[in-house]
Amino acid sequence: MTDMKKKCLKVYVISDSAGETGESVVRAAAAQFHPVQLEITRFPFVESKTAVDRVVQLAKDTDAVIAFTLVIPELKNYLLRRAYEYGMSCIDVLGPAVDMFEQRLDQESKHVPGIIHRLDEQYFKKIEAVEFAVKYDDCRDPKGILKADIVLVGVSRTSKTPLSMYLANKTFKVANVPLVPEISPPEELFMAKRHKIIGLKISSKKLNAIRKERLRSLGLGQDAAYAQVDRIERELVYAKELMERLGCIVIDVSDKAVEETASIIQEWHYRNH
Structure with missing residues (x-):
């Protein structure tokens, strides 16, 4: 049987905001696999395809998986395409919830990064x-x-x-x-x-x-x-x-x-x- 304590999963959290939400979800999911070690690296405020390319390449080189909370459709789709091209594991943390709200409310998302952190x-x-x-x-x-x-x-x-x-x-x-x-x-x-x-x-x-x-x-x-x-x-x-x-x-x-x-x-x- 494999010694679980020796396993370490690298996760790169990509966000067009601070990345706190993505990291929290990743940690919550990883808790179900204790004592697997988790190494999370946040890449906040990713706002360009060039930035996406850098992180994807780094993730490929370090055998990391990607979790993201990109709400700008163009960047989100670009990341998914690049991850697919490299055959990498990539999970959209917010997408399913946003899609569900759009369907139930019959209203499109604002697609604005960092709304949750606005000074309200x-x-x-x-x-x-x-x-x-x-x-x-x-x-x-x-x-x-x-x-x-x-x-x-x-x-x-x-x-x-x-x-x-x-x-x-x-x-x-x-x-x-x-x-x-x-x-x-x-x-x-x-x-x-x-x-x-x-x-x-x-x-x-x-x-x-x-x-x-x-x-x-x-x-x-x-x-x-x-x-x-x-x-x-x-x-x-x-x-x-x-x-x-x-x-x-x-x-x-x-x-x-x-x-x-x-x-x-x-x-x-x-x-x-």
């Missing part, structure tokens, strides 16, 4: 939410707790900051509060509405592994108290007791990806508003 109201909400998450990360200013749509609480390394940023990109204003036994939680935490507070818990075994890896990446010894089991257990007990006092929903993030946890939080938020 939603865009500014996202920017505002990201700035909010940065300002009130790690409880730098407790006043953010009362201004936030969502308040995340948990011990160190429970993905509070990544979750804050992910949710900010969904336009939620998120503040997060680290729970440390030696530091009293801010009084604002007890003033916030219960349904806005989300407790994040994690198994001691998982947290121990994460913290050891964190110390290793910083070039520090793994015998620091930060990663010791007894210290971790004490923090988790403290966090559990505080979350019970707050009466908040608690999510176990031990084996969850940030996206999965964020989905649960969003569902909870919408149910309670």
Whole structure:
């Protein structure tokens, strides 16, 4: 049986915009083939046949497959023709969805690159939410707790900051509060509405592994108290007791990806508003 861990798929994402959509779809599809390694290279703002030729030739030379989100028909058709001539694998990420909408709406697509990124109201909400998450990360200013749509609480390394940023990109204003036994939680935490507070818990075994890896990446010894089991257990007990006092929903993030946890939080938020 072939060792899947040794396989590496090169994917070139060609776009006449930033290429974020194409990359996201490719990563989502590749997740179904874990642990196959994925090497994605984005080629954004491709607007000419010359540029298409360069990428196709490079893909052929490096044995890469092509995924694209070109919405300009002339470029899209040219890419498909060139890929066919070379006998290369090439997938249109947006085409089937656009075709379906055209049929159902009886209306032709605008064929304008980058519409999704235009500076509309939603865009500014996202920017505002990201700035909010940065300002009130790690409880730098407790006043953010009362201004936030969502308040995340948990011990160190429970993905509070990544979750804050992910949710900010969904336009939620998120503040997060680290729970440390030696530091009293801010009084604002007890003033916030219960349904806005989300407790994040994690198994001691998982947290121990994460913290050891964190110390290793910083070039520090793994015998620091930060990663010791007894210290971790004490923090988790403290966090559990505080979350019970707050009466908040608690999510176990031990084996969850940030996206999965964020989905649960969003569902909870919408149910309670």
